[in-house]
Amino acid sequence: MTVNTQKITILGASGYTGAELVRLIATHPSFEIVALSADRKAGKEMSDVFPHLRHLQLPTLCKVDEIDFENVDLIFCALPHGLSQAIVKTLPETVKVVDLGADFRLRDPEAYKHWYGLDHAAPALQKTAVYGLTEFYRDQIASARLVAGTGCNAATVQLALRPLITDQLIDLDDIICDLKNGPSGAGRALKEHMLFTERSTDVLGYAQGGVHRHMGEFEQEFGAAAGRDVNIQFTPHLVPSNRGILASCYLKGDAEQCHAALTEAYANEPFVIVLPFGQAPGTGHVMGSNFCHIGVTGDRKPGRALVTAALDNLCKGSSGQAIQNANLMLGLSETAGLMMAPLFP
Amino acid sequence: MTVNTQKITILGASGYTGAELVRLIATHPSFEIVALSADRKAGKEMSDVFPHLRHLQLPTLCKVDEIDFENVDLIFCALPHGLSQAIVKTLPETVKVVDLGADFRLRDPEAYKHWYGLDHAAPALQKTAVYGLTEFYRDQIASARLVAGTGCNAATVQLALRPLITDQLIDLDDIICDLKNGPSGAGRALKEHMLFTERSTDVLGYAQGGVHRHMGEFEQEFGAAAGRDVNIQFTPHLVPSNRGILASCYLKGDAEQCHAALTEAYANEPFVIVLPFGQAPGTGHVMGSNFCHIGVTGDRKPGRALVTAALDNLCKGSSGQAIQNANLMLGLSETAGLMMAPLFP
Amino acid sequence: MTVNTQKITILGASGYTGAELVRLIATHPSFEIVALSADRKAGKEMSDVFPHLRHLQLPTLCKVDEIDFENVDLIFCALPHGLSQAIVKTLPETVKVVDLGADFRLRDPEAYKHWYGLDHAAPALQKTAVYGLTEFYRDQIASARLVAGTGCNAATVQLALRPLITDQLIDLDDIICDLKNGPSGAGRALKEHMLFTERSTDVLGYAQGGVHRHMGEFEQEFGAAAGRDVNIQFTPHLVPSNRGILASCYLKGDAEQCHAALTEAYANEPFVIVLPFGQAPGTGHVMGSNFCHIGVTGDRKPGRALVTAALDNLCKGSSGQAIQNANLMLGLSETAGLMMAPLFP
Amino acid sequence: MTVNTQKITILGASGYTGAELVRLIATHPSFEIVALSADRKAGKEMSDVFPHLRHLQLPTLCKVDEIDFENVDLIFCALPHGLSQAIVKTLPETVKVVDLGADFRLRDPEAYKHWYGLDHAAPALQKTAVYGLTEFYRDQIASARLVAGTGCNAATVQLALRPLITDQLIDLDDIICDLKNGPSGAGRALKEHMLFTERSTDVLGYAQGGVHRHMGEFEQEFGAAAGRDVNIQFTPHLVPSNRGILASCYLKGDAEQCHAALTEAYANEPFVIVLPFGQAPGTGHVMGSNFCHIGVTGDRKPGRALVTAALDNLCKGSSGQAIQNANLMLGLSETAGLMMAPLFP
Numbered sequence A, B, C, D: 001m002t003v004n005t006q007k008i009t010i011l012g013a014s015g016y017t018g019a020e021l022v023r024l025i026a027t028h029p030s031f032e033i034v035a036l037s038a039d040r041k042a043g044k045e046m047s048d049v050f051p052h053l054r055h056l057q058l059p060t061l062c063k064v065d066e067i068d069f070e071n072v073d074l075i076f077c078a079l080p081h082g083l084s085q086a087i088v089k090t091l092p093e094t095v096k097v098v099d100l101g102a103d104f105r106l107r108d109p110e111a112y113k114h115w116y117g118l119d120h121a122a123p124a125l126q127k128t129a130v131y132g133l134t135e136f137y138r139d140q141i142a143s144a145r146l147v148a149g150t151g152c153n154a155a156t157v158q159l160a161l162r163p164l165i166t167d168q169l170i171d172l173d174d175i176i177c178d179l180k181n182g183p184s185g186a187g188r189a190l191k192e193h194m195l196f197t198e199r200s201t202d203v204l205g206y207a208q209g210g211v212h213r214h215m216g217e218f219e220q221e222f223g224a225a226a227g228r229d230v231n232i233q234f235t236p237h238l239v240p241s242n243r244g245i246l247a248s249c250y251l252k253g254d255a256e257q258c259h260a261a262l263t264e265a266y267a268n269e270p271f272v273i274v275l276p277f278g279q280a281p282g283t284g285h286v287m288g289s290n291f292c293h294i295g296v297t298g299d300r301k302p303g304r305a306l307v308t309a310a311l312d313n314l315c316k317g318s319s320g321q322a323i324q325n326a327n328l329m330l331g332l333s334e335t336a337g338l339m340m341a342p343l344f345p
Helices: A016-025 A086-090 A109-116 A124-126 A134-142 A152-166 A213-227 A254-265 A316-331 B016-025 B086-088 B109-116 B123-128 B134-142 B152-166 B215-226 B253-265 B317-328 C018-027 C082-088 C109-116 C124-130 C134-142 C152-166 C215-226 C257-264 C316-329 D016-025 D084-088 D108-116 D121-130 D134-142 D152-166 D215-226 D255-265 D315-329
Strands: A006-011 A031-037 A074-077 A094-100 A146-148 A176-181 A233-238 A244-253 A270-275 A290-299 A304-311 B008-009 B031-037 B074-077 B094-101 B146-148 B176-181 B235-239 B247-251 B272-274 B293-298 B305-310 C006-011 C031-037 C074-077 C098-099 C146-148 C176-181 C233-238 C245-252 C272-273 C292-298 C304-310 D006-011 D031-037 D074-077 D096-098 D146-148 D176-181 D235-237 D247-254 D272-274 D293-296 D305-310
Touching: A006 A016, A016 A094, A016 A213, A016 A316, A031 C233, A074 A086, A074 A316, A086 A124, A094 A270, A094 A316, A094 C134, A109 A124, A134 A316, A134 B109, A152 A176, A152 A213, A152 A233, A152 A244, A152 A254, A152 A290, A152 A304, A152 A316, A152 C018, A152 C124, A176 B176, A176 B247, A176 D006, A176 D096, A233 B247, A233 B305, A244 B176, A244 B235, A254 A290, A254 A304, A254 D074, A290 D152, A304 A316, A304 B235, A316 B293, B008 B016, B016 B031, B016 B317, B074 B086, B074 B317, B086 B123, B094 B317, B094 D031, B109 B123, B109 B215, B123 C031, B134 B152, B134 B317, B134 D134, B152 B176, B152 B215, B152 B247, B152 B253, B152 B305, B152 B317, B253 B293, B253 B305, B272 C233, B305 B317, B317 C233, C006 C018, C018 C031, C018 C152, C018 C316, C031 C304, C074 C316, C082 C098, C098 C316, C109 C124, C109 C215, C134 C316, C146 C316, C152 C176, C152 C215, C152 C233, C152 C257, C152 C292, C152 C316, C152 D121, C176 D247, C233 C316, C233 D247, C245 D176, C245 D235, C257 C272, C257 C304, C257 D096, C304 C316, D006 D016, D006 D272, D016 D031, D016 D315, D031 D146, D074 D315, D084 D096, D084 D121, D084 D293, D108 D215, D134 D315, D152 D176, D152 D215, D152 D235, D152 D247, D152 D255, D152 D293, D152 D305, D152 D315, D255 D293, D255 D305, D305 D315
Parallel strands: A006 A031, A006 A074, A074 A094, A094 A146, A176 A233, A270 A290, B008 B031, B008 B074, B074 B094, B094 B146, B176 B235, B272 B293, C006 C031, C006 C074, C074 C098, C098 C146, C176 C233, C272 C292, D006 D031, D006 D074, D074 D096, D096 D146, D176 D235, D272 D293
Antiparallel strands: A176 A244, A244 A304, A290 A304, B176 B247, B247 B305, B293 B305, C176 C245, C245 C304, C292 C304, D176 D247, D247 D305, D293 D305
């Protein structure tokens, strides 16, 4: 640890994104975890909740109100949707916040209410939150106090499409995104259809028809990027592999132009890699890492492009992105603690 | 076994579709296996090649030229593409043939050459072959001597779309089919990317851009159904579950009309089940069976329909379909030996 | 269906063993399901609870007290442990019962109380129950009114060892059984460690040290077979494959003698197959079937034998066994409806 | 990178242990890869062979004889068994060598010939090699020029048992080790039974009866530790999860004494963690890491102990161990580059 260790707290440490933050921070050169909260599991050791973290010296899980926030540089909120709002507004102004949930992703309170069914409890804060898609909000993130992590699907699809939408290289009225998602995106909550027995040999579409909550992020972000409404078709599917999102995006546009634009857009990005034209990325090649692989192919049908993007939903899609943003907010190297290679096989 | 037992031979019994034929025939009420060929494994017992069939009394694997075809009612050819042609043309006319490979699927020799890179070795036979999509060629199959089983992807997508294409309920110039495929479709051949280690945590698109050989079937069949050229976009993806194809078809058309048309088209089909509007089928719910589940939803984008179809590639997509067709060719009940329920979980 | 159709009811149809019974009965030649109970899901259709059974015409799920038992030949009780006792004792004497739970497995009420922590609610019935290990209780089962299905682990280990224990071919004081178990054995209840995310890449021992409830069955049955106390070491492990138990039994005895004894014991059994000496069975080769494969090898350490047995816990280990027993109780062929081949791959 | 960067070469970089070395070295603070060999894939980029390493700047794969060994501090040999011998003996004395294969594990040339069927090509070198089980050969490794990495099974079982054998806390004539192994241990070679389709739902014992080559290591090492012959029973089983070995060791001895001895033996080890008495380790909790978790329980049968150990075969069982040893050989901190937390879920 360096002299300038940053004191870090994780709220909601007993979920998968909480555990992933701890995993990443374990080898981060300048983060020190000073508190971990988990309301229902307060009093337990992290190693009882997540035995894979047993080798680490970690604070005992506690309730949020037991934390002394004066002693904290930055908080990661990995709480269920709806809980961050109330807590973040009570924190001292000196504490920086990266929220991994959905509470601050949508700037428009009406949109928030539409997609999440709630009046926002901290509308003033909501206005100040910076959207956490690092590659497109880097400067604002660096100076923000509150950063709202993106949805994991939203990250994948935006990395695949955003440069194409901004440059209007594709038909904005005909964007179809078919996603294949690992079950870890659903978290650790007990649901019958998330049992091993139910998922291990099944492939199943869900949230069909444009009802997935990440649609709100696409509306907001693609609308802003294009300067007009953009309404994509978006369908996720559960596949039997813990981690990973593969987004297959069917587009109308020139495939080689799309490839050139993506290649240029991400030329200097440390974590986004555009494959040579015609190559396809796989989720197995980004697992456990903060990398996103993007492939572009054409189709024998002229004027069609297929852009495919793969990332690890728990890492680049959530906790890795959160640390990338925290690094910026704390004046550290953006890649600090995040250069681990993917785990394969 | 009844008096009218049909004498059955399987050529290419050492592959997965061969084994699946044996599995199904094991409980078929009127089929008796009289010979099993496997050139490289001739002389071995089937139980050495497939220990799961150990409880069955089966003929020793032999070479094709050791078989007395006079004693055979029907042959299933489960040979690699390109090998059936030469063999089938030497068989006695009295033997009926169901080919599970690609050799007789395409009626046009030019199309065959385009997709398979070969001049056809039995062009006269090719003309007489009936395409084996039972639900749409039932009468011709019943009176055929040679039936060409469909590709497993081709079966899935056609069951999902054919009634919509015939009735022109959807925009024929904008059909996008994204498939999620179990690795068993690739057969038992040794390929590095088919190792357990490579596939078990990976999701990966392949044959992107319209180069998959089943495209030839879509051209032929959808063209005939529509009375015009139909050029779909088709992209398969490997997912880590042995069996199953889930086809997600993104269409322009009225979703409820599509649902009504599919429901009506398959109302009397024993194996094709259209789910209530808005429900999604999963591959885990058809595994090991001859059923195909089809779901239809709309999208918040008006005029869009999502049709999803699930089947077991080795069964309804290949060997189950083959037996369904053989039943018709032999004057048996179409469902004989095929009503086993899916295996879940 | 034949004239002599047997009217069947399943209590507890919303669990995995209930669904497996329905799957098997779907192609049984003489069973007709007349009622299906599931207390918490009463009023639902089976296809809503288990979409893979959608093709079947089945009674709507109901509460137990809505069933007219006068109209029933045989009941399968697939209820959670402890519930069968109270219900079975209220049924008309004319109804035969196969219980798939643990309520009637242990003849000694003290042993029952020791392993299940409850006083038995129907001790008179308990005395009359026949233990459902078909291969060893065939005659008693054929004339029984109430048969108690074995535990799935208990079935596997007994098929592997019982002939060796009866003949005292092995050291009865030194039997070690290491099991590898598919998660479906834990049922459909919601438990965190049974989520896909938790199980899909983990191998984990549980119930270590001799505390698993199936120990009671080993005590009772091996004790009776040997005419003395037999206390085995038994450790199950969860592995990431839905179905299947592989029991590796480390024994002191002559391996070839053990192989000969098992081969002889099961020579005429329709579902138990002893492999040639030195071959190893796999769970993948019995999946979805009622077969049990047993392999025997020696060790370079003289006087040691390794007996390995594989079966499908939901089928031969539970619902398949139950139907095998019901066939006997109803005077049908023991193998009726049970000869389906395993599903591979 | 620090000033004292160590120049590293990997021979056999196109296999899984080669790729794992690269993964680990990617975030190692003082290693720099200067050459990567892969004879059949020479001329290719590592990113073509292993797309998950695409973000790294790596040397193009070359043939061994293209490497300038003068410029190398340490070589990792990840070659198939039998190939290292010939190559290592031609290397300059100044180059340190960590061999991940079996060539130098057995000190006795007769034992080597017995287990590997070959006369050793470099018997003089073989005598100088230090056995690479870090926790027990730390000092010799630190001063060695050539270290022979252990087999992955050998590492797991020795970590579980070695302190108990040295202290003779258990009956040395009755040690039974049942292993559950991820398929990655078999490497990337093309074998039918290693296809995804064959392994993904199967659990299968192999090398039964004491014929596995790692037996040679147990003989050598346990014999030396005990001062007498020790002949364990050892049976590995393939389970469907890429990485991980779970060794369940059935012992005669006092379980609490065993727990105390293991706890004490590993009290200061950075990578070996003994769980509280009665807790069971899982492979899912060490995946991707260099940690080994060990659990001890008793049995209701007095005088029996069950010691269970879990590690990642590619990391702590092979490449992680290799780097741990290389760190010592190069005078670095033993844990450098190895403190990444396991990946879960």
